[in-house]
Amino acid sequence: MTRPAIAVDGVSKSFRLPHEQHLSLKQRFLHPGRRTTYEEHEALRDVSVVVEEGEFFGIVGSNGSGKSTLLKIVGGIYRADSGTVRVHGALSPFIELGVGFNPDLNARDNIRINGTLLGLTRRELERKFDDIVGFAELERFVDQRLRNYSSGMQLRLAYSIAIQVPFDILLLDEVLAVGDQGFQQKCFGTFDRFRAEGKTVVFVSHDLASVERFCDRALLLANGAAGALDAAADVIAAYRGELPQDASSPGVAERRHEPQPAASASADALREPA
Numbered sequence: 001m002t003r004p005a006i007a008v009d010g011v012s013k014s015f016r017l018p019h020e021q022h023l024s025l026k027q028r029f030l031h032p033g034r035r036t037t038y039e040e041h042e043a044l045r046d047v048s049v050v051v052e053e054g055e056f057f058g059i060v061g062s063n064g065s066g067k068s069t070l071l072k073i074v075g076g077i078y079r080a081d082s083g084t085v086r087v088h089g090a091l092s093p094f095i096e097l098g099v100g101f102n103p104d105l106n107a108r109d110n111i112r113i114n115g116t117l118l119g120l121t122r123r124e125l126e127r128k129f130d131d132i133v134g135f136a137e138l139e140r141f142v143d144q145r146l147r148n149y150s151s152g153m154q155l156r157l158a159y160s161i162a163i164q165v166p167f168d169i170l171l172l173d174e175v176l177a178v179g180d181q182g183f184q185q186k187c188f189g190t191f192d193r194f195r196a197e198g199k200t201v202v203f204v205s206h207d208l209a210s211v212e213r214f215c216d217r218a219l220l221l222a223n224g225a226a227g228a229l230d231a232a233a234d235v236i237a238a239y240r241g242e243l244p245q246d247a248s249s250p251g252v253a254e255r256r257h258e259p260q261p262a263a264s265a266s267a268d269a270l271r272e273p274a
């Protein structure tokens with residue numbers, strides 16, 4: 001009898017979108033405080049989903065549909081406005097490229113900081129350091145500041161850290177987005193291993209072929225609301241059916257437009273209104 005690894009119940013989350021008013025100088029002088037107005041934007045609307053222990057679970061949907069927001073709420077990075085999230089098991093998050101990295105520090109220090117935040121002790125960190133750098137194939141660059149890393153290098157490092165932390169549940173947000181073919185194959189190898197080990201994996205990706213290949217079930221998000229929730233192949237068929245014809249090839253058209261911010265965790269947190 002399995003219990004759910006993740007239970008999301010009625011979760012909603014809004015952000016404030018700023019709109020700058022273009023006023024004349026005279027208007028600005030007369031109304032000094034009135035330059036920016038805000039609009040509430042509902043990134044997630046009453047989303048409920050249960051991920052079973054040992055399940056490989058996909059989340060798909062177009063840019064801005066709320067996938068990363070949902071993962072950040074499950075990962076405890078954002079708080080939901082309403083609804084509940086319950087997580088059973090140790091969680092390791094790979095959440096959007098660059099989140100959690102300090103671009104002014106080298107890889108060595110970023111590994112230490114990230115590993116510590118994810119719960120590794122100093123001894124564990126020492127023991128795993130070479131594996132982290134080795135899996136990412138960044139031995140030569142370990143003393144270079146992350147500012148000078150390509151997005152693919154940052155992605156390899158972030159994934160490598162995420163999978164070296166002991167976890168029951170792995171959250172993966174666009175881990176295939178900017179890696180090269182070789183790294184993708186390496187990721188697929190680890191996915192097979194996690195499946196065999198009975199880990200729970202939540203996999204957000206525009207690479208629909210990979211979602212179909214690895215995921216048992218999937219959820220389609222559209223404008224912040226839960227759509228199809230079913231066997232991965234059926235959800236992807238539903239999603240492809242909604243896409244314009246020329247964009248329905250496996251994720252390529254969309255992936256090109258996916259923003260790849262090199263933002264640090266603090267910069268990301270700043271985007272969220274208090």
Ligand SMILES: Nc1ncnc2c1ncn2[C@@H]1O[C@H](COP(=O)(O)OP(=O)(O)O)[C@@H](O)[C@H]1O
Nearest residue numbers: 015043062063064065066067068069070271272
């Ligand atoms: N920190 C934030 N501040 C303001 N708006 C945000 C923030 N994070 C996400 N959003 C908005 O929420 C919506 C969903 O974003 P996101 O979850 O990143 O979508 P996806 O990952 O599916 O592309 C978007 O409209 C986005 O602009």
Ligand SMILES: [Mg+2]
Nearest residue numbers: 067068069173
């Ligand atoms: Mg996203």
